[in-house]
Amino acid sequence: MSALIEAQGLQKTFRARGRLVHAVNDVSLAVAPGEALGIVGESGCGKTTTARMLLRLEDPSAGRILFDGADITSLRGAALRPFRARAQLVFQNPFDALNPRFTIRRSLAEPLRNFGIPEAEHAARIDAVLNRVRLTPPEAWLDRRPHELSGGQLQRVVLARALIPGPSLIVADEPVSMLDVSVRAGILNLLREARDALGLAAIYISHDLALIRYVCERTLVMYLGRVVEEGPTTELIANPAHPYTRALVAAVPVPRVEQDRAALPIRGALSDAPPTGIGCAFRDRCPHAFARCADETPVARSLGGGRAVACHLGEAA
Amino acid sequence: MRGVRSALRFLRGEPFAAVGAAIYAVIIVVAIFADRLAPYDPKAILKVGARVARYLPMTPEHWLGTTSSGRDVLSQVIFGTRAALQVGLTAAFAVVAIGTLLGLLSGYLGGWVDRLITRVADIVLGLPFLPFMLVLAALTSPGTGVVIFTVTALLWPNTARVIRAQVLSLRERAWVEAARVTGCSTARIMFVHVLPQVLPLAALYGSVAIGWAILAEASASFLGFGDPSTVSWGVMLQDAYANQALSRGAWNWFGPPGAAIMAMVLAGFMISRGSEKLLFPKLADQ
Numbered sequence: 049m050s051a052l053i054e055a056q057g058l059q060k061t062f063r064a065r066g067r068l069v070h071a072v073n074d075v076s077l078a079v080a081p082g083e084a085l086g087i088v089g090e091s092g093c094g095k096t097t098t099a100r101m102l103l104r105l106e107d108p109s110a111g112r113i114l115f116d117g118a119d120i121t122s123l124r125g126a127a128l129r130p131f132r133a134r135a136q137l138v139f140q141n142p143f144d145a146l147n148p149r150f151t152i153r154r155s156l157a158e159p160l161r162n163f164g165i166p167e168a169e170h171a172a173r174i175d176a177v178l179n180r181v182r183l184t185p186p187e188a189w190l191d192r193r194p195h196e197l198s199g200g201q202l203q204r205v206v207l208a209r210a211l212i213p214g215p216s217l218i219v220a221d222e223p224v225s226m227l228d229v230s231v232r233a234g235i236l237n238l239l240r241e242a243r244d245a246l247g248l249a250a251i252y253i254s255h256d257l258a259l260i261r262y263v264c265e266r267t268l269v270m271y272l273g274r275v276v277e278e279g280p281t282t283e284l285i286a287n288p289a290h291p292y293t294r295a296l297v298a299a300v301p302v303p304r305v306e307q308d309r310a311a312l313p314i315r316g317a318l319s320d321a322p323p324t325g326i327g328c329a330f331r332d333r334c335p336h337a338f339a340r341c342a343d344e345t346p347v348a349r350s351l352g353g354g355r356a357v358a359c360h361l362g363e364a365a
Numbered sequence: 366m367r368g369v370r371s372a373l374r375f376l377r378g379e380p381f382a383a384v385g386a387a388i389y390a391v392i393i394v395v396a397i398f399a400d401r402l403a404p405y406d407p408k409a410i411l412k413v414g415a416r417v418a419r420y421l422p423m424t425p426e427h428w429l430g431t432t433s434s435g436r437d438v439l440s441q442v443i444f445g446t447r448a449a450l451q452v453g454l455t456a457a458f459a460v461v462a463i464g465t466l467l468g469l470l471s472g473y474l475g476g477w478v479d480r481l482i483t484r485v486a487d488i489v490l491g492l493p494f495l496p497f498m499l500v501l502a503a504l505t506s507p508g509t510g511v512v513i514f515t516v517t518a519l520l521w522p523n524t525a526r527v528i529r530a531q532v533l534s535l536r537e538r539a540w541v542e543a544a545r546v547t548g549c550s551t552a553r554i555m556f557v558h559v560l561p562q563v564l565p566l567a568a569l570y571g572s573v574a575i576g577w578a579i580l581a582e583a584s585a586s587f588l589g590f591g592d593p594s595t596v597s598w599g600v601m602l603q604d605a606y607a608n609q610a611l612s613r614g615a616w617n618w619f620g621p622p623g624a625a626i627m628a629m630v631l632a633g634f635m636i637s638r639g640s641e642k643l644l645f646p647k648l649a650d651q
Contacts, residue, residue, distance in 0.1 A: 103546060105542060105545060105546070125550070125551075126550070129548050132546060132547065132548045133548060135546075136546060136547075137542075137543070139539045139542075139543065141539060144538055144539040144540060145539045145540055145543055146540055146543070147540045147544070147558055148540075148562075149561055149562065158544070158547055158549070159548060162547055162548030162549055162550075162553070163547075163548050206543075209543070209547065213547065213548070
């Protein structure tokens with residue numbers, strides 16, 4: 049299986065008040081064509097920065113990004129455009145994702161123009177994509193401006209804009225977290241339909257395990273810039289291997305729980321984390337931490353069946 | 366045509382902008398038809414019989430009286446609109462063009478471009494306006510060229526700083542990122558996506574710059590650094606001052622050019638006030 053997009057050892061280091069902050073630390077991942085990968089973690093775990101690096105919106109401090117086998121890590125400007133046409137982004141906040149002065153027609157024509165699609169085809173493609181996101185009839189929406197639309201409608205336009213260049217990969221960064229609960233399912237289903245119809249790969253970024261479970265086949269759990277666990281979503285949720293994943297799963301409010309699970313108390317908050325360096329970043333909050341966790345940074349080890357975890361617990365000593 | 370209609374609709378909803386625009390409209394029409402509207406040649410020394418018609422009060426022949434050298438005040442005020450518009454619009458356009466361009470580059474590109482532009486702007490902001498202009502006028506030939514140059518050279522940092530600040534906040538917006546993802550070049554993002562958002566703000570600074578330019582021209586002329594061969598409101602004021610018009614109570618001489626300057630500067634501010642709605646398109650529906 050050759051990956052559509054692959055990241056190898058991605059790192060992002062920011063300098064904040066003279067201190068280096070490792071926002072993303074040695075993240076590797078691969079997404080096959082048509083596959084949906086979820087990245088979960090709490091605020092500040094580096095999931096959005098990872099996504100931005102994958103889309104070449106942020107330069108990685110180290111590591112490589114391969115798209116369709118080609119290294120795109122250091123491409124810039126016009127050289128990046130063919131990649132841009134194939135990897136699109138759905139934004140978290142639909143109220144800010146569209147140029148307020150552009151009509152819907154113009155917002156949708158902009159990518160077509162930038163990717164060199166002849167103007168004669170624009171109208172037909174815009175109509176088709178608006179039908180796909182169920183903004184029908186298209187004529188009723190074309191000349192409106194963003195402030196005339198609701199959040200759900202705006203997110204449909206944002207999705208349409210992402211689909212219109214004919215991408216192979218969609219990155220959705222918290223695509224429904226800013227929307228009313230009543231319209232969330234509609235947007236997610238729309239995304240799924242579009243993916244099925246067009247065979248798109250997707251990366252969903254979210255803090256919401258329920259959403260990830262609904263849409264992603266495979267999931268990556270991040271904590272403080274590192275991948276702590278990875279595997280097929282259903283198994284990962286049914287049988288989490290990392291204490292942090294267990295805590296995440298335990299934190300999902302489900303009215304009727306089918307699986308046996310005990311609430312797993314973890315202490316403190318993200319800011320209590322030890323400065324990145326040697327040892328497991330989670331050790332101060334982990335109920336199972338032991339001496340080795342402070343001395344040695346856990347590396348990912350395979351659990352079989354596509355699963356991997358970075359934790360000393362259960363490791364052969 | 367659609368632009369004209371929406372401009373009219375905008376003015377109806379914005380009384381401040383409407384008054385400002387009306388003042389400008391009057392000034393522009395007067396400037397265009399100055400030679401037909403002015404009853405006399407503004408530079409001609411008029412005579413009553415054999416004597417120079419000096420210090421005439423307001424009469425049906427001379428609505429605003431005459432000056433100490435027997436020139437018709439009304440005709441001078443009318444011809445003064447041309448100088449005012451020429452100086453005001455040229456300087457304002459230059460200020461806005463340079464300030465907006467540098468502010469946009471500085472804010473969007475950041476890095477050394479930003480550091481260079483802000484540093485130069487800081488230095489320029491430290492230059493005193495009037496002394497700079499007077500020294501320049503003394504070293505070169507006095508006239509409107511110096512006024513326009515001074516206003517442009519010293520006023521662009523105000524515009525550039527505000528535009529830069531605005532661009533700094535705009536560039537963090539998700540739709541700018543969206544433009545990058547959808548393949549826009551940096552130049553296109555700057556000039557097609559970001560620039561239109563800051564143009565109303567730039568226009569606001571432009572309308573303020575018109576006022577500044579006219580005041581600068583008046584100050585320079587008043588201090589004797591104007592071009593005495595042109596007919597401008599500033600030159601009129603200087604002429605009146607030099608001939609003790611105030612102590613003679615000849616308010617019909619210095620009043621009208623002063624009022625004209627005030628009206629034009631005020632009009633600029635009123636238009637800029639009214640343009641707030643253009644700045645925030647969402648308000649247009651409320």
